[in-house]
Structure formats: C-alpha cells, structure tokens
Amino acid sequence: MNNPIPEAFDISQAPSTREEKRGSRSSAVWHQFKRDWRVLMTNPVTILGVVLIAIFGLMAISYPLLRATVLGAAFYDPITGFDFAVLHPSPPGPGHLLGTDSLGHDVLSMLLAATQPAFLIGLAASLTTAVISTLMGVTAAYFGGFVDNFLVHIADAFLLLPAPIFMVIVGMRFQDLGPVQLGLIYGVIAGAGSATIVMRSQALLVVARPFIEAARIAGGSSWHIIRVHVLPHMLPLAALYMMLSVTGAVVSDGFISFFGFSRNYLNWGTMIYSSFVYSSSLGTGTEWHVLLPPSLALSLFAAAFYFVSRGLHQLADPRLRTR
Amino acid sequence: MSNNNDKPLLRVQGLKKYFPVGGGFLRQARSFIHAVDDLEFDIPMGGSLGLVGESGCGKTTTGKLLVRLHEPTDGQIFIQNEQGELEDIAHRKGESMKTFRRRVQMIFQDPYESLNPRRTIYDTVAEPLVVQGIGTIVEREERVAALLERVGLTPATSFMFRFPHELSGGQRQRVAIARALIIDPVFIAADEPTSMLDVSIRTGVMNLMMELAGEMGVSYLYITHDLAVARYMCERIAVMYLGKMVERASTEELLANPLHPYTRALISAVPVPDPRISRQAIDIKGGVSAPIDPPPICRFFARCPLGDDFCENNPHPPMEDKGGGHYVACYKV
Numbered sequence: 112m113n114n115p116i117p118e119a120f121d122i123s124q125a126p127s128t129r130e131e132k133r134g135s136r137s138s139a140v141w142h143q144f145k146r147d148w149r150v151l152m153t154n155p156v157t158i159l160g161v162v163l164i165a166i167f168g169l170m171a172i173s174y175p176l177l178r179a180t181v182l183g184a185a186f187y188d189p190i191t192g193f194d195f196a197v198l199h200p201s202p203p204g205p206g207h208l209l210g211t212d213s214l215g216h217d218v219l220s221m222l223l224a225a226t227q228p229a230f231l232i233g234l235a236a237s238l239t240t241a242v243i244s245t246l247m248g249v250t251a252a253y254f255g256g257f258v259d260n261f262l263v264h265i266a267d268a269f270l271l272l273p274a275p276i277f278m279v280i281v282g283m284r285f286q287d288l289g290p291v292q293l294g295l296i297y298g299v300i301a302g303a304g305s306a307t308i309v310m311r312s313q314a315l316l317v318v319a320r321p322f323i324e325a326a327r328i329a330g331g332s333s334w335h336i337i338r339v340h341v342l343p344h345m346l347p348l349a350a351l352y353m354m355l356s357v358t359g360a361v362v363s364d365g366f367i368s369f370f371g372f373s374r375n376y377l378n379w380g381t382m383i384y385s386s387f388v389y390s391s392s393l394g395t396g397t398e399w400h401v402l403l404p405p406s407l408a409l410s411l412f413a414a415a416f417y418f419v420s421r422g423l424h425q426l427a428d429p430r431l432r433t434r
Numbered sequence: 435m436s437n438n439n440d441k442p443l444l445r446v447q448g449l450k451k452y453f454p455v456g457g458g459f460l461r462q463a464r465s466f467i468h469a470v471d472d473l474e475f476d477i478p479m480g481g482s483l484g485l486v487g488e489s490g491c492g493k494t495t496t497g498k499l500l501v502r503l504h505e506p507t508d509g510q511i512f513i514q515n516e517q518g519e520l521e522d523i524a525h526r527k528g529e530s531m532k533t534f535r536r537r538v539q540m541i542f543q544d545p546y547e548s549l550n551p552r553r554t555i556y557d558t559v560a561e562p563l564v565v566q567g568i569g570t571i572v573e574r575e576e577r578v579a580a581l582l583e584r585v586g587l588t589p590a591t592s593f594m595f596r597f598p599h600e601l602s603g604g605q606r607q608r609v610a611i612a613r614a615l616i617i618d619p620v621f622i623a624a625d626e627p628t629s630m631l632d633v634s635i636r637t638g639v640m641n642l643m644m645e646l647a648g649e650m651g652v653s654y655l656y657i658t659h660d661l662a663v664a665r666y667m668c669e670r671i672a673v674m675y676l677g678k679m680v681e682r683a684s685t686e687e688l689l690a691n692p693l694h695p696y697t698r699a700l701i702s703a704v705p706v707p708d709p710r711i712s713r714q715a716i717d718i719k720g721g722v723s724a725p726i727d728p729p730p731i732c733r734f735f736a737r738c739p740l741g742d743d744f745c746e747n748n749p750h751p752p753m754e755d756k757g758g759g760h761y762v763a764c765y766k767v
Binding site: 266320324325330343 | 501531540542543544547548549550552553561562564610613617
C-alpha cells in the first residue's frame, strides 16, 4: 500500500471551489435529469408514449423530405394532387400506399401533411397552459387574500366552460384560424381552468414550507422567492398539464374539423370528415382506407402524450411510484 | 459601540398579534385569536432570553413577530441600528425592511423543511448574501466555506455542493445556523432548533449555538417548551401562557424561586433524575383553552389554584417587579 489515503477522502486533491461549483451545478442538473428519466422509463406505458411521439416526430420531419423527392406535387399534393392513371377512390396499392380518396387526394400524403399542424397545435396549447396555469396558480397561492379569491373565481368560470364545444363554436365563427391560434385558445381555456386549480393547490403546499419563510427573512423579494423557491417545485406538475393539454387540443381540433368546419390547413379531423361526406354524396359507401389511418393517427397522437403524462404524474407525485 | 451598553439591543413594548377567525372575501372577521397579547421585554446586547410555554401559547408567533414574518397588530419592536440608536421596526416596509433583514435572522424548528430540497448547501447558506448583494461570488464562497467549517461541516468543499437530503438532521441544523449567521446579524430568533433532533446530538448543536453567539456577539431569543434546555441556553427566562407573559426573571432566580402558579406547575412537571427526592406537585385544573376572544380577566384564572373573586373581577394583572428584575403578572403573589 503506497497510498494509505483513498483518493476520495484526500481533500488536498479537491478541486478549487469555483471549478467544482461550475462542474457540479451542471452535473447536478444532469443527475436530476438522469434520475427522472430512469423513473419515467420504469413505466412501460410511458415508454410506449415516448416511442409513439418519436414516430410522429419522424412523420412530421419526413413529410417535406418525401414531398421534395418521391411524392411529386402533381400526383401527391394533399390539396391539388390528382393521379389520372387510377380511378378514385382507389384502394391501397403500389402507386398510392394508402390509396386515394374520392377527390383523388393521396391518403398517405394527407396523413403526413397533417402531422406538423398537430404538433404545432399541441406545442402552442401546452406552452400556453403551462404559462397561464403556473402564473395564476402561483400568484394566487403566494399572495393569498383578495388576489387568491379573484383568481380562483376566474379559474372556476373557465372550469365550467366545456373546451371542445367552445372550440367548435370558435372554429365555426373564425374559419381562418391557424393551428397556433387554435392551440393558444385551447391553452387559455385549459390553463386558466382546471390546471390553475391544481397548480394553486400545489403552490399552496410549497408556500407553506419553512424554507419560504427563511428566504423572506434573508431579505428576498416576492419575485426572488417565487422564482428561486416556488417555481422549481411547480415544474413536474406543469409538465404533466402540458401533456394533457396536447391531448385535449389535438382532439378538439379534430372535433371541429369532424363537424365540417375545415380551415386553411389539413388535419386528421378533416380527413375523417371527408371520408364520410364525399363518399356518401358520390354513393361509394364509407371509404375505410381513408377513414382508418387518420382515426388511428389522431387517437395514437393524443394517447402518446397522455401516456407520457402518466409517467410525469409519477414523477410529480412520488407516492404513485411502484416500489 | 461603547456608549450604548446601557441601551437594550431589542425592546418590545405592548406587542400584539391577533389573527382573525372566519373572515373572508368582503366579510369582516368577528372574532380574533389573541396569539400574542401585550408583550413587554428587553434583550440586552449579547444577552439571551428563553421563551418557555406550552404548545399554542404564542411562543413561535412572538419569534416570527420579532423577525417580522408577521406584521404586529399593535405595539413597538425597537432594535438598535448600526449607530446604536433604537429604531421601531414593527411596521417597516420595502427597502428599509431589507436593511433590517441584515440585522435579524431566524433558525427554524424543522431542519428537514427549512432547507429548500432543490438547492445546494452553498445556495442555501449564501442566499442572504446574494439577496442583500453583499460581496462578489468569490468572497461569498470563501465566507460560506469558512462558516461551514466553523459550524462543524468539514471539509466545507465536500458539503457545499451537496443537497439537503444527503445530510443528517444535525448537519442540516448546522447548515441552518450557518445561514442565519452568514450576514453577521445582531439578533437571532431560534424556534426550538433542537426539538426535532436526535437526543444524542442536541447538546452538540446547542453548544455550537452558544459558542457562536458568544464569539460573534449575537443576542438570541430561544423558544422552547423544555425548561432544562432554556436553563442551559439562556441567561434569562420568560414564561408565556395563552399569549400573555406571566413571569420573567434571570434563569436561576426563576427556577429556584418561581412565583406565578403556572410557572410553579411547569417546574414541578420537570422530571427529577433522583427517585429519592419527592417534590410537591402543583395541581392546575383543566386544559389549555383556545385564546379566541378571551375574557379581559387573568388568562390563567380558569386553571389557577389561587384565583378568587378579586381575580375574576379585575383585568389581566400587569407585570410587576418583585425585586431584582423578577417580574410576575399575578395579583396573588
């Protein structure tokens, strides 16, 4: 034994505090992330959700690439494409992998084209939900009193508003809304309603803990305390509500389109709608090869984010973890 | 500060805190919990006061009032400023409040809850310096490291960037002590800092607190329900009952010669580690009641073995000096 002191206990080897701090800060975040990721990956449902989201992500990315290469505009454009070589609607075949609908649109092309708007709606809705619910919930819980009463009454009002029906009315009235705007509208309704109520109750728990008082005694302003001590404890729950909001928003969007209020972008709801409408007017019966892909896509897309939310829920509430 | 030894560091006059019961949105509360009612005491420079009483008597509320976590309903809290003058901080707000925060700190009861679990030990201890804008990052780190070593967390480098859950209860409370001392306060309110700790490490933490307070010239209010702890830690002891202070004296005087019937009952309830000594038990009746809109007579009347018609028909007795700074609030002693 040349070296009687194990390296880990030899403090003369310790790096200077500044270096260690910087290294350790980022590695602390990284370790936290790895720990959380490990918990997430113990849940098979969550793994399924992550895989599904990855597949949809690939679909969204591959669409412009495929359009530029193999899916030429003349035959495959989801709006204007028409293939004169086949009789529409055509069943799945070598030229059109998922067939065409009665107006000659390529089903695969439409399916892929609708993926990106779905992500846009989901992203807009989830971010809006997270920001609004965190702001309202934390403000209400931290300041209490009149502010709390006021915000809770607003949240109650939004809670009673049925989001899908409201979205149908909005979609009917404003037919030129893009995916981002629709996502924002949904995010406001979902965020200011149920999500705010839950975020507020979580924030109430955090605000009552003595380390908040300790920060106040240190001289910390309300903004400092909320930013440094309250918000980090809200993140897992905010992430959970973001996922639920994606599901809600995408389903609502499909819902509007299914009622025939189509807008200037393609989505799966429109495809489902058209599989019924044109086929019945042309007397060809329900086009199953047009109906099934978007139905599956919509369900799986919504389910994927819900599956991930199940895992995040376990992360936010450790009591739900299976030992 | 040579010319202000005669002045107390902290002086409390007529301090009151009433919590409304039941009120709400656009609705005035009808009744109030008299959590702290008309307190009066001084703490000298470098001195210590033990605040003793049963659960719910207003000890913690008093501590939180002194560090201004609560806004007093009424009364004054004077504290010496840096020029040695007494300043009333009872209703301070804003920027001058932040300066006051440098002078007064608090140590909490539960070391598991008083440290933010998502912040490193360095973040927690340095927080007062950061929010007060004291020093550069390098200076803060040196100061935190030095203080961590001083509170017994050595080597500091191995503790600074750990998280609270990696520390034991005693280590956490040492971190809490370091956080309270990092900005050189003149006064600390310690709210039962050892009651959540394992018995075997209590004395260590108590000794550390006393040593550091002596070294750094910090006065402290030590809140506890344990007379033995108060005796160990404090020069003087004050006894509270239902929001009122009933007796205040130097530690030895109070324990040797308790005058108020409540203090006597408290002392008689402390177990004596010698089976041959038999002590006369003082009986008090009933249990402690909630101090919601209490009648204006002596708070202790309902349980007092000495109470009579005079007590029933007169207001709560004032604190009276029975000689040598031994104050008692009772008509019958």
